Amino acid sequence: MAKALDGVRILDFTHVQSGPTCTQLLAWFGADVIKVERAGAGDITREQLRDIPDVDSLYFTMLNHNKRSVTIDTKHPEGKQVLEALIQKCDVLVENFAPGALDRMGFTWERIQELNPRMIVASVKGFGPGPYEDCKVYENVAQCAGGAASTTGFDDGPPVVTGAQIGDSGTGLHLALGIVTALYQRTHTGRGQRVLAAMQDGVLNLCRVKLRDQQRLDRTGVMKEYPQYPNGTFGEAVPRSGNASGGGQPGWILKCKGWETDPNAYIYFITQAPVWAKICNVIGKEEWATHPDYATAPARLPRLKEIFAEIERWTMTKSKFEAMQILNKYDIPCGPILSMKEIAAEPSLRKTGTIVEVDHPQRGKYLTVGNPIKLSDSPTDVRRSPLLGEHTDEVMAELGYSAEQITALRTAGAI
Numbered sequence: 001m002a003k004a005l006d007g008v009r010i011l012d013f014t015h016v017q018s019g020p021t022c023t024q025l026l027a028w029f030g031a032d033v034i035k036v037e038r039a040g041a042g043d044i045t046r047e048q049l050r051d052i053p054d055v056d057s058l059y060f061t062m063l064n065h066n067k068r069s070v071t072i073d074t075k076h077p078e079g080k081q082v083l084e085a086l087i088q089k090c091d092v093l094v095e096n097f098a099p100g101a102l103d104r105m106g107f108t109w110e111r112i113q114e115l116n117p118r119m120i121v122a123s124v125k126g127f128g129p130g131p132y133e134d135c136k137v138y139e140n141v142a143q144c145a146g147g148a149a150s151t152t153g154f155d156d157g158p159p160v161v162t163g164a165q166i167g168d169s170g171t172g173l174h175l176a177l178g179i180v181t182a183l184y185q186r187t188h189t190g191r192g193q194r195v196l197a198a199m200q201d202g203v204l205n206l207c208r209v210k211l212r213d214q215q216r217l218d219r220t221g222v223m224k225e226y227p228q229y230p231n232g233t234f235g236e237a238v239p240r241s242g243n244a245s246g247g248g249q250p251g252w253i254l255k256c257k258g259w260e261t262d263p264n265a266y267i268y269f270i271t272q273a274p275v276w277a278k279i280c281n282v283i284g285k286e287e288w289a290t291h292p293d294y295a296t297a298p299a300r301l302p303r304l305k306e307i308f309a310e311i312e313r314w315t316m317t318k319s320k321f322e323a324m325q326i327l328n329k330y331d332i333p334c335g336p337i338l339s340m341k342e343i344a345a346e347p348s349l350r351k352t353g354t355i356v357e358v359d360h361p362q363r364g365k366y367l368t369v370g371n372p373i374k375l376s377d378s379p380t381d382v383r384r385s386p387l388l389g390e391h392t393d394e395v396m397a398e399l400g401y402s403a404e405q406i407t408a409l410r411t412a413g414a415i
Protein backbone atom coordinates (compact mmCIF):
# COMPACT_ATOMS: atom_id res chain seq x y z
CA MET A 1 0.00 0.00 0.00
CA ALA A 2 1.27 3.51 -0.82
CA LYS A 3 2.58 5.67 2.02
CA ALA A 4 2.04 9.37 2.71
CA LEU A 5 5.70 10.32 2.24
CA ASP A 6 6.54 7.96 -0.62
CA GLY A 7 9.22 9.55 -2.80
CA VAL A 8 10.61 11.81 -0.06
CA ARG A 9 14.29 11.15 0.60
CA ILE A 10 15.79 12.10 3.94
CA LEU A 11 19.49 12.51 4.59
CA ASP A 12 19.43 11.54 8.23
CA PHE A 13 22.40 13.02 9.99
CA THR A 14 20.93 12.53 13.45
CA HIS A 15 22.17 10.76 16.55
CA VAL A 16 21.17 9.94 20.13
CA GLN A 17 17.40 10.48 20.64
CA SER A 18 15.86 13.78 19.57
CA GLY A 19 16.80 13.67 15.87
CA PRO A 20 16.31 9.91 15.42
CA THR A 21 12.73 10.03 16.81
CA CYS A 22 11.92 12.61 14.15
CA THR A 23 13.38 10.69 11.22
CA GLN A 24 11.87 7.42 12.47
CA LEU A 25 8.41 9.01 12.26
CA LEU A 26 9.13 10.23 8.73
CA ALA A 27 10.28 6.71 7.80
CA TRP A 28 7.07 5.25 9.22
CA PHE A 29 5.13 7.66 7.02
CA GLY A 30 7.00 6.25 4.00
CA ALA A 31 10.07 8.46 3.51
CA ASP A 32 13.33 6.81 2.44
CA VAL A 33 15.53 7.66 5.42
CA ILE A 34 19.26 7.26 4.82
CA LYS A 35 21.12 7.45 8.12
CA VAL A 36 24.69 8.69 7.72
CA GLU A 37 26.93 7.39 10.47
CA ARG A 38 30.57 7.61 11.35
CA ALA A 39 32.51 4.68 9.90
CA GLY A 40 33.51 2.12 12.52
CA ALA A 41 31.51 3.62 15.37
CA GLY A 42 28.12 4.84 14.24
CA ASP A 43 25.48 6.51 16.35
CA ILE A 44 26.81 6.46 19.93
CA THR A 45 23.57 4.90 21.18
CA ARG A 46 24.40 1.66 19.35
CA GLU A 47 26.69 0.87 22.26
CA GLN A 48 24.95 2.69 25.11
CA LEU A 49 22.95 0.85 27.81
CA ARG A 50 23.61 -2.47 26.10
CA ASP A 51 21.76 -5.51 27.47
CA ILE A 52 23.54 -7.98 25.14
CA PRO A 53 27.31 -7.72 24.54
CA ASP A 54 28.34 -6.46 21.07
CA VAL A 55 24.76 -6.17 19.86
CA ASP A 56 23.03 -2.88 18.95
CA SER A 57 21.34 -1.63 22.12
CA LEU A 58 17.58 -1.32 22.57
CA TYR A 59 18.25 2.41 22.87
CA PHE A 60 19.40 2.40 19.24
CA THR A 61 17.07 -0.22 17.78
CA MET A 62 13.95 1.42 19.25
CA LEU A 63 14.78 4.81 17.71
CA ASN A 64 15.94 3.81 14.24
CA HIS A 65 13.37 1.52 12.66
CA ASN A 66 12.69 1.57 8.90
CA LYS A 67 15.95 3.41 8.09
CA ARG A 68 18.95 2.53 5.94
CA SER A 69 22.46 2.99 7.32
CA VAL A 70 25.49 4.20 5.36
CA THR A 71 28.87 4.93 6.91
CA ILE A 72 30.73 7.95 5.58
CA ASP A 73 33.65 9.87 7.05
CA THR A 74 32.30 13.31 6.33
CA LYS A 75 35.59 14.94 7.28
CA HIS A 76 37.48 12.97 4.64
CA PRO A 77 37.68 14.94 1.32
CA GLU A 78 36.25 12.05 -0.69
CA GLY A 79 33.68 11.34 2.02
CA LYS A 80 32.57 14.95 1.68
CA GLN A 81 32.01 14.35 -2.04
CA VAL A 82 29.75 11.40 -1.26
CA LEU A 83 27.81 13.56 1.17
CA GLU A 84 27.49 16.24 -1.53
CA ALA A 85 26.02 13.64 -3.89
CA LEU A 86 23.52 12.68 -1.19
CA ILE A 87 22.59 16.32 -0.60
CA GLN A 88 21.86 16.68 -4.30
CA LYS A 89 19.64 13.62 -4.27
CA CYS A 90 17.70 14.16 -1.03
CA ASP A 91 14.79 16.45 -0.11
CA VAL A 92 15.55 16.99 3.56
CA LEU A 93 18.71 16.97 5.69
CA VAL A 94 17.96 16.41 9.37
CA GLU A 95 20.70 16.94 11.97
CA ASN A 96 21.09 17.36 15.69
CA PHE A 97 24.79 17.93 16.10
CA ALA A 98 26.21 20.32 18.63
CA PRO A 99 25.89 23.94 17.47
CA GLY A 100 28.27 24.74 14.59
CA ALA A 101 29.28 21.12 13.83
CA LEU A 102 27.69 21.08 10.37
CA ASP A 103 29.36 24.39 9.48
CA ARG A 104 32.72 23.06 10.73
CA MET A 105 32.24 20.08 8.42
CA GLY A 106 31.93 22.60 5.55
CA PHE A 107 28.20 22.19 5.05
CA THR A 108 26.88 25.67 5.78
CA TRP A 109 23.33 26.58 4.78
CA GLU A 110 24.77 28.58 1.87
CA ARG A 111 26.82 25.62 0.62
CA ILE A 112 23.86 23.25 0.91
CA GLN A 113 21.72 25.75 -1.02
CA GLU A 114 24.34 25.87 -3.79
CA LEU A 115 24.21 22.10 -4.03
CA ASN A 116 20.42 21.80 -3.82
CA PRO A 117 18.17 24.88 -3.56
CA ARG A 118 15.17 22.63 -2.84
CA MET A 119 16.85 21.13 0.23
CA ILE A 120 15.13 21.56 3.58
CA VAL A 121 17.66 21.65 6.41
CA ALA A 122 16.09 20.70 9.71
CA SER A 123 17.91 20.97 13.03
CA VAL A 124 17.37 20.20 16.67
CA LYS A 125 19.42 22.41 18.96
CA GLY A 126 19.27 22.78 22.71
CA PHE A 127 18.48 26.49 22.57
CA GLY A 128 17.42 29.03 19.98
CA PRO A 129 19.43 32.23 19.41
CA GLY A 130 20.38 33.84 22.71
CA PRO A 131 22.76 33.43 25.63
CA TYR A 132 22.81 29.62 25.53
CA GLU A 133 22.82 29.03 21.78
CA ASP A 134 26.26 27.42 21.77
CA CYS A 135 25.49 24.93 24.54
CA LYS A 136 25.28 21.18 24.13
CA VAL A 137 22.05 19.90 25.57
CA TYR A 138 20.57 16.58 26.70
CA GLU A 139 17.01 15.69 27.67
CA ASN A 140 17.00 16.74 31.30
CA VAL A 141 18.79 20.01 30.61
CA ALA A 142 15.92 20.91 28.29
CA GLN A 143 13.33 19.84 30.87
CA CYS A 144 14.98 22.17 33.37
CA ALA A 145 15.45 25.10 30.98
CA GLY A 146 11.98 24.75 29.44
CA GLY A 147 10.06 25.15 32.71
CA ALA A 148 9.05 21.51 33.23
CA ALA A 149 11.29 20.73 36.21
CA SER A 150 10.44 23.84 38.24
CA THR A 151 6.75 22.98 37.96
CA THR A 152 7.04 19.21 38.53
CA GLY A 153 7.24 17.48 41.91
CA PHE A 154 5.86 18.28 45.34
CA ASP A 155 5.91 21.60 47.10
CA ASP A 156 8.24 20.41 49.86
CA GLY A 157 10.76 18.74 47.52
CA PRO A 158 13.27 19.73 44.82
CA PRO A 159 12.42 20.19 41.13
CA VAL A 160 11.78 16.84 39.41
CA VAL A 161 12.28 15.66 35.82
CA THR A 162 9.68 13.46 34.20
CA GLY A 163 10.21 10.04 32.59
CA ALA A 164 8.42 11.17 29.43
CA GLN A 165 11.19 12.35 27.11
CA ILE A 166 9.61 15.67 26.35
CA GLY A 167 12.97 17.29 25.58
CA ASP A 168 14.21 14.70 23.11
CA SER A 169 11.23 12.83 21.67
CA GLY A 170 9.00 15.88 22.20
CA THR A 171 11.35 18.06 20.16
CA GLY A 172 11.68 15.33 17.53
CA LEU A 173 7.91 15.51 17.09
CA HIS A 174 8.01 19.28 16.77
CA LEU A 175 10.77 18.99 14.17
CA ALA A 176 8.84 16.39 12.15
CA LEU A 177 5.89 18.75 11.95
CA GLY A 178 8.20 21.55 10.81
CA ILE A 179 9.64 19.31 8.10
CA VAL A 180 6.34 18.18 6.58
CA THR A 181 5.12 21.80 6.71
CA ALA A 182 8.25 22.96 4.86
CA LEU A 183 7.78 20.16 2.32
CA TYR A 184 4.23 21.38 1.76
CA GLN A 185 5.35 24.99 1.32
CA ARG A 186 8.00 23.81 -1.16
CA THR A 187 5.26 22.46 -3.40
CA HIS A 188 4.23 26.13 -3.96
CA THR A 189 7.57 27.93 -3.81
CA GLY A 190 9.98 25.30 -5.13
CA ARG A 191 12.42 26.43 -2.44
CA GLY A 192 13.88 24.70 0.56
CA GLN A 193 14.18 26.40 3.93
CA ARG A 194 15.69 25.95 7.36
CA VAL A 195 13.63 24.38 10.13
CA LEU A 196 14.78 24.80 13.73
CA ALA A 197 13.28 23.11 16.76
CA ALA A 198 15.02 24.18 19.94
CA MET A 199 14.58 21.78 22.85
CA GLN A 200 13.93 24.59 25.33
CA ASP A 201 11.16 25.89 23.05
CA GLY A 202 9.64 22.43 22.59
CA VAL A 203 9.50 21.79 26.34
CA LEU A 204 8.08 25.25 26.99
CA ASN A 205 5.42 24.63 24.35
CA LEU A 206 4.41 21.51 26.28
CA CYS A 207 4.46 23.58 29.51
CA ARG A 208 2.18 26.24 28.04
CA VAL A 209 -0.36 25.88 30.89
CA LYS A 210 2.32 26.77 33.43
CA LEU A 211 3.03 30.10 31.72
CA ARG A 212 -0.74 30.60 31.82
CA ASP A 213 -0.59 30.00 35.58
CA GLN A 214 2.36 32.36 36.07
CA GLN A 215 0.25 35.19 34.73
CA ARG A 216 -2.76 34.18 36.84
CA LEU A 217 -0.47 34.11 39.88
CA ASP A 218 1.00 37.52 39.03
CA ARG A 219 -2.49 38.98 38.83
CA THR A 220 -4.23 37.35 41.80
CA GLY A 221 -1.48 35.91 44.03
CA VAL A 222 -3.37 32.65 44.40
CA MET A 223 -4.53 29.68 42.32
CA LYS A 224 -7.38 27.87 43.96
CA GLU A 225 -6.94 24.49 42.23
CA TYR A 226 -3.33 24.17 43.47
CA PRO A 227 -2.63 22.11 46.62
CA GLN A 228 -1.03 25.23 48.17
CA TYR A 229 -4.57 26.64 48.53
CA PRO A 230 -5.95 27.29 51.08
CA ASN A 231 -3.42 26.16 53.70
CA GLY A 232 -0.01 26.59 52.04
CA THR A 233 1.59 29.70 50.64
CA PHE A 234 2.33 30.90 47.14
CA GLY A 235 5.62 32.51 46.22
CA GLU A 236 6.42 34.58 43.15
CA ALA A 237 6.74 31.72 40.66
CA VAL A 238 4.38 28.89 39.68
CA PRO A 239 4.89 26.25 42.38
CA ARG A 240 5.14 22.48 41.99
CA SER A 241 1.63 21.13 42.21
CA GLY A 242 2.18 17.46 43.01
CA ASN A 243 -0.42 15.40 41.19
CA ALA A 244 -2.99 18.16 40.83
CA SER A 245 -4.62 18.36 37.44
CA GLY A 246 -3.38 21.14 35.20
CA GLY A 247 -6.91 21.96 34.07
CA GLY A 248 -10.15 23.27 35.51
CA GLN A 249 -11.30 19.90 36.92
CA PRO A 250 -9.47 18.97 40.15
CA GLY A 251 -7.75 15.58 40.21
CA TRP A 252 -5.30 13.60 42.34
CA ILE A 253 -3.61 10.20 42.48
CA LEU A 254 -5.28 7.93 45.02
CA LYS A 255 -4.28 4.63 46.60
CA CYS A 256 -6.04 1.46 45.53
CA LYS A 257 -6.21 -2.02 47.06
CA GLY A 258 -2.70 -3.47 47.33
CA TRP A 259 -0.83 -0.15 47.47
CA GLU A 260 1.17 -1.35 50.48
CA THR A 261 3.13 -3.79 48.31
CA ASP A 262 2.46 -2.73 44.71
CA PRO A 263 4.08 0.63 43.88
CA ASN A 264 1.59 1.15 41.05
CA ALA A 265 -1.68 0.29 42.81
CA TYR A 266 -3.02 3.80 42.30
CA ILE A 267 -5.64 5.54 40.21
CA TYR A 268 -5.92 9.07 38.88
CA PHE A 269 -9.28 10.41 39.94
CA ILE A 270 -10.90 13.55 38.54
CA THR A 271 -13.74 15.21 40.43
CA GLN A 272 -15.34 16.46 37.23
CA ALA A 273 -18.12 18.88 38.13
CA PRO A 274 -20.86 17.47 35.85
CA VAL A 275 -20.62 14.03 37.53
CA TRP A 276 -20.21 15.22 41.11
CA ALA A 277 -23.56 13.72 42.25
CA LYS A 278 -22.53 10.33 40.81
CA ILE A 279 -19.17 10.50 42.59
CA CYS A 280 -21.00 11.17 45.88
CA ASN A 281 -23.23 8.14 45.27
CA VAL A 282 -20.35 5.81 44.38
CA ILE A 283 -18.31 6.67 47.48
CA GLY A 284 -21.35 6.64 49.76
CA LYS A 285 -21.42 10.36 50.58
CA GLU A 286 -24.82 11.14 49.06
CA GLU A 287 -25.24 14.15 51.36
CA TRP A 288 -22.32 15.94 49.66
CA ALA A 289 -24.36 16.23 46.46
CA THR A 290 -26.60 18.87 48.04
CA HIS A 291 -24.58 20.19 51.02
CA PRO A 292 -23.62 23.85 50.33
CA ASP A 293 -19.96 23.16 51.32
CA TYR A 294 -19.61 20.46 48.65
CA ALA A 295 -22.36 20.82 46.06
CA THR A 296 -20.60 23.35 43.81
CA ALA A 297 -17.11 23.33 42.28
CA PRO A 298 -16.07 26.68 43.91
CA ALA A 299 -17.28 25.46 47.31
CA ARG A 300 -15.19 22.31 46.95
CA LEU A 301 -11.91 24.07 46.09
CA PRO A 302 -10.83 24.87 49.68
CA ARG A 303 -11.80 21.32 50.73
CA LEU A 304 -10.07 19.26 48.03
CA LYS A 305 -7.68 17.59 50.48
CA GLU A 306 -10.52 16.34 52.64
CA ILE A 307 -12.57 15.34 49.58
CA PHE A 308 -9.78 13.30 48.01
CA ALA A 309 -9.06 11.64 51.36
CA GLU A 310 -12.69 10.53 51.51
CA ILE A 311 -12.66 9.28 47.91
CA GLU A 312 -9.43 7.42 48.67
CA ARG A 313 -11.13 5.56 51.51
CA TRP A 314 -13.34 4.11 48.74
CA THR A 315 -10.61 3.51 46.11
CA MET A 316 -8.52 1.64 48.72
CA THR A 317 -11.25 -0.99 48.84
CA LYS A 318 -10.91 -1.73 45.09
CA SER A 319 -8.09 -2.70 42.77
CA LYS A 320 -7.27 0.02 40.23
CA PHE A 321 -8.98 -2.03 37.50
CA GLU A 322 -12.10 -2.66 39.61
CA ALA A 323 -12.29 1.04 40.41
CA MET A 324 -11.89 1.88 36.68
CA GLN A 325 -14.75 -0.43 35.78
CA ILE A 326 -17.13 1.02 38.36
CA LEU A 327 -16.23 4.67 37.72
CA ASN A 328 -16.46 4.32 33.96
CA LYS A 329 -20.02 3.04 34.29
CA TYR A 330 -20.88 6.49 35.66
CA ASP A 331 -18.69 8.44 33.20
CA ILE A 332 -16.40 9.56 36.01
CA PRO A 333 -13.01 10.41 34.43
CA CYS A 334 -10.21 8.31 35.92
CA GLY A 335 -7.16 6.33 34.84
CA PRO A 336 -5.14 3.45 36.29
CA ILE A 337 -1.45 4.03 37.00
CA LEU A 338 -0.03 1.46 34.56
CA SER A 339 3.44 0.04 34.98
CA MET A 340 5.67 -0.57 31.95
CA LYS A 341 5.21 -4.28 32.62
CA GLU A 342 1.43 -3.93 32.35
CA ILE A 343 1.68 -1.75 29.25
CA ALA A 344 4.03 -4.22 27.54
CA ALA A 345 1.46 -6.99 28.06
CA GLU A 346 -1.62 -4.97 27.08
CA PRO A 347 -3.32 -6.80 24.17
CA SER A 348 -5.16 -3.75 22.81
CA LEU A 349 -1.87 -1.85 22.34
CA ARG A 350 -0.46 -4.83 20.43
CA LYS A 351 -3.58 -4.93 18.27
CA THR A 352 -3.33 -1.28 17.23
CA GLY A 353 0.40 -1.48 16.49
CA THR A 354 1.27 0.93 19.29
CA ILE A 355 3.38 -1.85 20.80
CA VAL A 356 5.10 -4.04 18.24
CA GLU A 357 7.31 -7.10 18.43
CA VAL A 358 10.25 -6.81 16.05
CA ASP A 359 12.77 -9.45 15.02
CA HIS A 360 16.44 -8.44 14.83
CA PRO A 361 19.16 -10.64 13.28
CA GLN A 362 21.51 -10.17 16.24
CA ARG A 363 19.28 -9.71 19.26
CA GLY A 364 16.22 -11.75 18.29
CA LYS A 365 12.74 -10.55 19.21
CA TYR A 366 12.15 -7.37 21.19
CA LEU A 367 9.27 -4.99 21.89
CA THR A 368 9.11 -1.46 20.63
CA VAL A 369 6.69 1.42 20.54
CA GLY A 370 5.23 1.63 17.04
CA ASN A 371 3.88 4.70 15.31
CA PRO A 372 1.56 6.51 17.74
CA ILE A 373 0.04 8.48 14.85
CA LYS A 374 -2.35 6.40 12.75
CA LEU A 375 -3.14 7.39 9.15
CA SER A 376 -6.01 5.50 7.50
CA ASP A 377 -4.43 5.67 4.04
CA SER A 378 -0.79 5.22 5.06
CA PRO A 379 -0.46 2.30 7.47
CA THR A 380 2.81 1.84 9.33
CA ASP A 381 4.78 -1.35 9.15
CA VAL A 382 7.62 -1.37 11.65
CA ARG A 383 10.87 -2.82 10.28
CA ARG A 384 14.03 -3.44 12.31
CA SER A 385 16.80 -0.87 12.61
CA PRO A 386 19.75 -1.22 10.20
CA LEU A 387 23.09 -2.69 11.16
CA LEU A 388 25.97 -0.22 10.97
CA GLY A 389 26.70 0.51 7.31
CA GLU A 390 24.33 -2.24 6.15
CA HIS A 391 23.20 -0.21 3.14
CA THR A 392 26.41 1.61 2.22
CA ASP A 393 26.96 -0.31 -1.05
CA GLU A 394 23.28 -0.17 -1.99
CA VAL A 395 23.02 3.60 -1.48
CA MET A 396 26.38 4.27 -3.17
CA ALA A 397 25.19 2.30 -6.22
CA GLU A 398 21.99 4.37 -6.28
CA LEU A 399 24.17 7.50 -6.28
CA GLY A 400 25.87 6.15 -9.41
CA TYR A 401 29.13 4.81 -7.93
CA SER A 402 30.53 1.67 -9.60
CA ALA A 403 31.69 -1.36 -7.61
CA GLU A 404 35.33 -0.36 -8.27
CA GLN A 405 34.76 3.19 -7.05
CA ILE A 406 33.07 1.88 -3.91
CA THR A 407 36.02 -0.39 -3.19
CA ALA A 408 38.48 2.47 -3.76
CA LEU A 409 36.54 4.79 -1.41
CA ARG A 410 36.44 2.07 1.20
CA THR A 411 40.18 1.50 0.91
CA ALA A 412 40.76 5.26 1.25
CA GLY A 413 38.68 5.28 4.47
CA ALA A 414 36.09 7.69 3.05
CA ILE A 415 33.27 5.19 3.51
Ligand code: CAO
Nearest residue numbers: 016017018037038073074075096097098101126136137139
Ligand atom coordinates in the same frame (compact mmCIF):
# COMPACT_ATOMS: atom_id res chain seq x y z
N1 CAO B 1 32.09 11.59 9.97
C1 CAO B 1 32.98 12.40 10.58
N2 CAO B 1 32.68 13.17 11.63
C2 CAO B 1 31.43 13.13 12.09
C3 CAO B 1 30.44 12.32 11.52
C4 CAO B 1 30.83 11.51 10.40
N3 CAO B 1 29.96 10.71 9.78
N4 CAO B 1 29.29 12.47 12.20
C5 CAO B 1 29.55 13.36 13.17
N5 CAO B 1 30.84 13.78 13.13
C6 CAO B 1 31.51 14.72 13.99
C7 CAO B 1 30.89 16.09 14.01
O1 CAO B 1 31.25 16.81 12.86
C8 CAO B 1 31.44 16.68 15.30
O2 CAO B 1 32.75 17.14 15.04
P1 CAO B 1 33.32 18.56 15.58
O3 CAO B 1 33.12 18.54 17.06
O4 CAO B 1 34.76 18.51 15.16
O5 CAO B 1 32.55 19.62 14.92
C9 CAO B 1 31.60 15.45 16.18
O6 CAO B 1 31.38 14.31 15.33
C10 CAO B 1 30.69 15.31 17.38
O7 CAO B 1 29.41 15.82 17.17
P2 CAO B 1 28.59 16.42 18.40
O8 CAO B 1 29.38 17.53 19.02
O9 CAO B 1 27.23 16.73 17.97
O10 CAO B 1 28.55 15.16 19.41
P3 CAO B 1 28.74 15.09 20.98
O11 CAO B 1 28.64 13.65 21.31
O12 CAO B 1 29.95 15.78 21.47
O13 CAO B 1 27.46 15.87 21.57
C11 CAO B 1 25.10 16.27 21.88
C12 CAO B 1 26.21 15.26 21.64
C13 CAO B 1 23.78 15.56 21.82
C14 CAO B 1 25.27 16.92 23.26
C15 CAO B 1 25.17 17.38 20.80
O14 CAO B 1 25.16 16.77 19.53
C16 CAO B 1 24.04 18.40 20.87
O15 CAO B 1 24.00 19.27 21.72
N6 CAO B 1 23.07 18.30 19.93
C17 CAO B 1 21.98 19.23 19.80
C18 CAO B 1 20.96 19.03 20.85
C19 CAO B 1 20.42 17.63 20.86
O16 CAO B 1 19.94 17.10 19.90
N7 CAO B 1 20.43 17.06 22.06
C20 CAO B 1 19.70 15.84 22.30
C21 CAO B 1 20.50 14.67 22.22
S1 CAO B 1 19.49 13.33 22.63
O17 CAO B 1 19.57 13.25 24.27
